[in-house]
Amino acid sequence: MNNIPITEEVPILPDNVPVIMPDLPARLPITTMEQMKAIADPTRDRILGIIQQQPATAKQIADKLKMAPGTINHHLQVLEAAGLAKVVARRLIHGIVAKYYTRTARIFEYRFAPEIVGEESIDLQMLTSARNEYAESLAAGEEYLSIRGTASPRARISTERAQTFKERLNALINEFIQEPYDPHGEVYTLFTAFFKSPPYIQTMPEPSSSEQNEVEDKP
Numbered sequence: 431m432n433n434i435p436i437t438e439e440v441p442i443l444p445d446n447v448p449v450i451m452p453d454l455p456a457r458l459p460i461t462t463m464e465q466m467k468a469i470a471d472p473t474r475d476r477i478l479g480i481i482q483q484q485p486a487t488a489k490q491i492a493d494k495l496k497m498a499p500g501t502i503n504h505h506l507q508v509l510e511a512a513g514l515a516k517v518v519a520r521r522l523i524h525g526i527v528a529k530y531y532t533r534t535a536r537i538f539e540y541r542f543a544p545e546i547v548g549e550e551s552i553d554l555q556m557l558t559s560a561r562n563e564y565a566e567s568l569a570a571g572e573e574y575l576s577i578r579g580t581a582s583p584r585a586r587i588s589t590e591r592a593q594t595f596k597e598r599l600n601a602l603i604n605e606f607i608q609e610p611y612d613p614h615g616e617v618y619t620l621f622t623a624f625f626k627s628p629p630y631i632q633t634m635p636e637p638s639s640s641e642q643n644e645v646e647d648k649p
Contacts, residue, residue, distance in 0.1 A: 442520045442527060449485045449519045449530050456607050458514075458535030468512035469538060473497070474505045475559055478514065478533055483617050485518050485530035506531055514538065536607050553623075560621040567619075584627055592626075599624055 443449065460466060468474060473495070480491055488503040495502070509515035510531070519530040587595075599622050606620050 440517055440520055442522055445521070449521070451484055451611055451613065452518050452532060453611070454482075454533060455535045456604075457537045457539050459541040460538050461541045462512075465512045465514060465538075466540075468508050468514055470555065471505070471508075472559075473501075474509055477502065477505055477509065478538075479563070481515060481532045482536065483611075485532050487528045487530055489528065491531075556621075557623060560619070563619060564621075584631065592624075596624055 460469065469478065476495060477491055480486055480494060486494075488506055489499045491506075492499040492502040506515055506529075510517070514534055515531050516534050517529045518532050521528050521530070603620065603622065
């Protein structure tokens with residue numbers, strides 16, 4: 431059973447009261463298969479990106495994603511049932527009560543054992559999502575502050591030094607997550623990937639004496 435509480439009914443705001451972005455918790459553990467299935471859908475992932483920084487209705491989200499409001503409303507209900515989205519405000523628009531949704535946390539953390547879903551699949555999903563978002567940002571001309579020209583830097587270092595860099599990256603991410611919400615600012619995305627390089631980049635084995643002689647004997 432899913433023990434996540436159902437979103438409580440919120441009062442209807444008067445027209446002169448703005449919808450305010452709430453102060454979201456920094457992190458929320460993803461621990462159930464219901465949550466995993468909800469967040470794995472590409473459309474729902476995009477919806478979560480939109481409502482991470484500003485409350486939005488199904489109609490507003492549909493306009494951004496160029497999709498039918500009914501479809502977006504269904505996705506929002508799935509996210510709400512999984513505890514990943516919640517209603518933070520309601521407003522009467524043309525005689526219809528519109529619900530404003532946000533995420534339930536700034537960052538969702540996967541807390542599954544590797545044997546359940548496989549860490550690789552989750553990492554690839556997040557990397558693909560970040561890649562697609564970056565591609566859309568570049569297509570829109572949003573290149574400001576992007577890190578370019580560094581390709582994929584590599585260094586041969588000890589396990590201890592690798593752990594140091596991992597901790598420093600985590601500290602930077604935590605600092606970024608804790609940044610106060612600026613209603614007049616712009617939204618930036620931070621994505622990092624720090625991993626041990628694949629085997630083909632690692633140390634090549636020394637050739638045996640017979641292999642070395644074979645190479646030297648060739649004309």
